[in-house]
Amino acid sequence: MRIFKLGNALFVESQYAQALAKYREAVTHWDHPAIRYNMAVCMIHLDQPVLAYETLIQALRYGAAPFEPDLYEQAQTYKKLLLGQLAELTIKVEEPDTQVSLDGEQLFVAPGEATRLLAPGAHQLVASKNGFLTESRALTLVPGQPTAVALKLVPLSSLSAKRRFASWKPWALLAAGVAVAAVGVPLQLDAQSNMDSYDRQFGQKCPMGCHEQDLPASVRDLKSQAELENGIAVGTFIAGGALVAGGLVLIILNQPRVVEAQPKPALPPLTLVPTLGPGRVGATLCGSF
Numbered sequence: 001m002r003i004f005k006l007g008n009a010l011f012v013e014s015q016y017a018q019a020l021a022k023y024r025e026a027v028t029h030w031d032h033p034a035i036r037y038n039m040a041v042c043m044i045h046l047d048q049p050v051l052a053y054e055t056l057i058q059a060l061r062y063g064a065a066p067f068e069p070d071l072y073e074q075a076q077t078y079k080k081l082l083l084g085q086l087a088e089l090t091i092k093v094e095e096p097d098t099q100v101s102l103d104g105e106q107l108f109v110a111p112g113e114a115t116r117l118l119a120p121g122a123h124q125l126v127a128s129k130n131g132f133l134t135e136s137r138a139l140t141l142v143p144g145q146p147t148a149v150a151l152k153l154v155p156l157s158s159l160s161a162k163r164r165f166a167s168w169k170p171w172a173l174l175a176a177g178v179a180v181a182a183v184g185v186p187l188q189l190d191a192q193s194n195m196d197s198y199d200r201q202f203g204q205k206c207p208m209g210c211h212e213q214d215l216p217a218s219v220r221d222l223k224s225q226a227e228l229e230n231g232i233a234v235g236t237f238i239a240g241g242a243l244v245a246g247g248l249v250l251i252i253l254n255q256p257r258v259v260e261a262q263p264k265p266a267l268p269p270l271t272l273v274p275t276l277g278p279g280r281v282g283a284t285l286c287g288s289f
Contacts, residue, residue, distance in 0.1 A: 004035055011038065016045040033059045033066040037075055044078065050119055053082040086117045087141030090148045091125060098129045098153060127151045163254050170254050174247030181240025184233035191229035198222040 007022030020042040027035045036059035043052035056079055064072040091107065091114050093100050098110035103123055108114050110127070120143040128134040132153040141147055201219045212220065274282075 003029070007035075007038065011042065014045075016042040020046070033062055034071075037067070037071070040075075040078065044082070049082050049085045050117060053079070053086060053117055056082065083117075084144050085120075087120045087143055088115065088146040089118055089123070089139070089141060090115045090146065092148070092150045093127055093153075094150075095127075095129060095132070095153045098127050098132075098151075100151070101126045125149060125151070127153060129153055131156055163256055165250075165254060167254060170247050170250035172247075173250060174244055177240045177243025177245075177247055179240070180243060181237055184236030184240065187229045187236070188233035191226045191233060194222045194226035194229065198226060 003022055003026040007019045007026060010016075010019035010022060020039060023035050023039045023042065027039070036055055040052045040056040040059060043049075043055060056075060060075055060079070067075065089102075091100060091102070093110035093112065095110055100107045100110060100112075100114070102116065102125055107116075118141055120141050123139045123141060125137040125139055126134065132155055135151050135153055137149060137151065139147065139149070198219060201222070202215065205215055205219060212223075274284075
């Protein structure tokens with residue numbers, strides 16, 4: 001009682017952490033529901049709703065008998081308020097010997113089911129067993145909303161690596177892009193050569209400057225040819241670059257994925273179907289391979 005009263009004095013002064021420490025000490029000497037109740041109220045003030053609810057349930061384990069009527073009603077009100085702040089999670093695993101952990105702490109060993117009240121927000125659920133693919137589930141829990149999760153483990157023997165499409169296809173697209181871009185290289189070089197010839201002859205024909213239409217047709221053709229080849233070269237570079245980019249994206253997307261092997265459908269047996277028609281009688285053998 002002396003320790004309990006020290007805790008009450010600290011509680012009145014709003015020193016909830018220090019009061020909680022005293023109540024925890026007192027409850028080791030006498031686990032009375034009234035001390036548990038005060039502990040729960042301290043935890044509420046310290047923003048520890050999960051611990052507060054668990055402690056309050058312990059305080060109410062004997063019902064209303066240990067409390068004054070008003071205090072018991074207040075405890076029931078706290079219980080409802082805390083339930084509205086917490087999220088209920090139910091986990092079920094049927095595979096025997098599966099280790100089930102929640103937020104890094106072991107919960108139970110399957111087969112079994114467990115229900116926990118947790119703080120809302122992000123939580124991590126993991127189920128593991130030798131010879132099976134580990135199942136990891138990220139959960140976002142909402143206050144006041146029950147969540148049920150059933151985990152099913154997949155045997156490693158049933159897994160296989162699979163690609164979305166044949167592995168040669170992305171590489172073929174990448175090679176095609178390089179080839180298309182390579183076509184533009186000689187065109188670009190030729191365009192540059194023609195433009196250099198145009199500039200050189202323009203300087204020779206018009207050292208003091210003149211209108212382009214005054215130049216010989218052969219000189220003007222050099223510029224036109226250079227512009228045409230340059231346009232084609234740029235087009236091939238763009239097309240080739242697009243193909244190369246597409247090939248790289250497909251190579252990334254086509255990485256092997258671990259998937260559960262699907263059982264092959266059983267082939268139907270051979271079936272003999274009689275046929276009958278005007279002037280003919282026969283049979284048809286049906287099957288698949």
